[in-house]
Amino acid sequence: QSALTQPASVSASPGQSITISCTGTSSDVGGHNYVSWYQQHPGKAPKLMIYEVSNRPSGVSNRFSGSKSGNTASLTISGLQPEDEADYYCNSYTSSNTRVFGGGTRVTVL
Amino acid sequence: QVQVVESGGGVVQPGRSLRLSCAASGFTFRNYGMHWVRQAPGKGLEWVAIIWYDGSNKYYAESVKGRFTISRDNSKNSLFLQMNSLRPEDTAVYYCVRDVANNHFDYWGQGSLVTVSS
Numbered sequence: 386q387s388a389l390t391q392p393a394s395v396s397a398s399p400g401q402s403i404t405i406s407c408t409g410t411s412s413d414v415g416g417h418n419y420v421s422w423y424q425q426h427p428g429k430a431p432k433l434m435i436y437e438v439s440n441r442p443s444g445v446s447n448r449f450s451g452s453k454s455g456n457t458a459s460l461t462i463s464g465l466q467p468e469d470e471a472d473y474y475c476n477s478y479t480s481s482n483t484r485v486f487g488g489g490t491r492v493t494v495l
Numbered sequence: 496q497v498q499v500v501e502s503g504g505g506v507v508q509p510g511r512s513l514r515l516s517c518a519a520s521g522f523t524f525r526n527y528g529m530h531w532v533r534q535a536p537g538k539g540l541e542w543v544a545i546i547w548y549d550g551s552n553k554y555y556a557e558s559v560k561g562r563f564t565i566s567r568d569n570s571k572n573s574l575f576l577q578m579n580s581l582r583p584e585d586t587a588v589y590y591c592v593r594d595v596a597n598n599h600f601d602y603w604g605q606g607s608l609v610t611v612s613s
Binding site: 431433474485487 | 530539599
């Protein structure tokens with residue numbers, strides 16, 4: 386199972402919006418609505434930000450949103466804030482009952 | 496509150512074995528599937544294995560299949576990862592993670608560092 390494809394880095398100024406893509410195959414991202422996104426600050430455990438493509442857990446800012454088209458899922462952060470600077474990982478359920486992560490995207494707030 | 500706490504990490508020589516444990520509290524452990532996820536130093540997250548809530552099904556990443564075994568003891572609210580034939584590329588922080596609805600992870604431990612080196 387190959388890792389899902391994410392851009393290595395994305396940067397933007399405070400207040401701007403960014404979108405992180407996560408590309409897989411019909412066996413994972415494209416085959417199920419079970420894509421989730423995680424935020425990880427240095428030295429910390431990951432935190433769930435989006436589940437089942439577009440659902441936000443309680444307590445997560447509505448500046449974070451998710452979507453999917455075909456084999457590509459996306460995480461959008463609007464109104465970028467300094468505390469959003471972190472690594473972001475997508476994850477998908479697969480048709481083999483396993484899970485697969487993306488390679489991760491470093492978000493930098495300029 | 497929900498807590499998962501890993502233990503058992505350390506330095507081990509290539510080819511040797513190590514067993515990680517995860518103690519769960521604050522929720523009904525026997526109702527949840529559980530995962531192990533690892534992160535090599537300076538690298539991204541890698542999913543390792545899942546065990547269903549009742550232990551009836553287990554699935555593994557190709558990179559560890561045949562070498563690692565996930566198990567649980569619902570009477571002791573504990574999750575385990577038996578790691579055999581360890582390789583330097585298994586060096587990572589290993590996280591114990593709770594599964595939700597068989598499709599995402601909600602609670603993560605702080606991780607246990609495993610270093611495979613001679």
